[in-house]
Amino acid sequence: MGRVIAIANQKGGVGKTTTAINLSACLAEAKKKVLAIDLDPQGNTTSGLGVDKNELENTVYELMLGECTIKESLTKTEIESLYLIPSNVNLAGAEIELLGINDKEYILRNAVDYIKDDYDFIIIDCPPSLNMLTVNAMTTADTILVPIQCEYYALEGLSQLIHTIDLVQQRLNPHLRMEGVVFTMYDARTNLSLQVVENVKNNLNTTIYKTIIPRNIRLAEAPSHGLPINLYDSKSAGAESYRLLAQEVIGRKDI
Numbered sequence: 001m002g003r004v005i006a007i008a009n010q011k012g013g014v015g016k017t018t019t020a021i022n023l024s025a026c027l028a029e030a031k032k033k034v035l036a037i038d039l040d041p042q043g044n045t046t047s048g049l050g051v052d053k054n055e056l057e058n059t060v061y062e063l064m065l066g067e068c069t070i071k072e073s074l075t076k077t078e079i080e081s082l083y084l085i086p087s088n089v090n091l092a093g094a095e096i097e098l099l100g101i102n103d104k105e106y107i108l109r110n111a112v113d114y115i116k117d118d119y120d121f122i123i124i125d126c127p128p129s130l131n132m133l134t135v136n137a138m139t140t141a142d143t144i145l146v147p148i149q150c151e152y153y154a155l156e157g158l159s160q161l162i163h164t165i166d167l168v169q170q171r172l173n174p175h176l177r178m179e180g181v182v183f184t185m186y187d188a189r190t191n192l193s194l195q196v197v198e199n200v201k202n203n204l205n206t207t208i209y210k211t212i213i214p215r216n217i218r219l220a221e222a223p224s225h226g227l228p229i230n231l232y233d234s235k236s237a238g239a240e241s242y243r244l245l246a247q248e249v250i251g252r253k254d255i
């Protein structure tokens, strides 16, 4: 059965989408069958995987509102063994439209249950808030992967995120586990990056991935070409690091 990993952190700009795109692509490169679900109205995972977010009949929005089936919401990307449930700005209104719907915390999970066996990994890119979409990601997920940007305010908001994960685990999804923390945008030239890593290691009782994603300009450029990093610049430091992360994720035997 596929492992469902939600990439969550309510802070914006910490590398959630970059990780969703490139972890998905590197898992697919490692011959895994992967479904990426874009749960952010910004649709950056969608466009970053080369899918035009304005030319879509069905997206995760139609799926969440029961206007299409999960199979109808699926798009094949140009990348071998990588599929996508895309998103666009329509999703921004979903929060309100879901008000009053029964079991609204479980809409995504109930849909994903139908296709979970068809994939090795399902990667969900969460929006930058702890809203009902993120709750849906957390009820669907087996594990939560938290990207942490190596900057001064890295720890801010982290306790709130962990509290939310605990609440969802207690009340909505008892199987939910922490996948682990991934440090992103690490800059080897500054002491600050190193301090952030040490600080989180000392203060957070959770798995921390050995792979640290460096700050790499090629990672920032790739989305404008609609390509994941392993196809945009296969030999870049960014590509190498996301390949290593994919291997570590595959190798996790304890979850």
Ligand code: ADP
Residues within 6 Å of the ligand: 011, 012, 013, 014, 015, 016, 017, 018, 019, 044, 128, 184, 185, 186, 213, 214, 215, 216, 217, 219, 220, 221
């Ligand atoms: P989030 O989804 O958490 O808001 P993004 O993945 O969109 O964060 O990243 C925020 C910005 O930082 C984007 O412009 C992205 O291209 C850039 N970025 C992310 N990770 C890296 C990295 N390792 N090196 C350089 N730029 C990065």
Ligand code: MG
Residues within 6 Å of the ligand: 016, 017, 018, 040, 044, 126
């Ligand atoms: Mg994002």
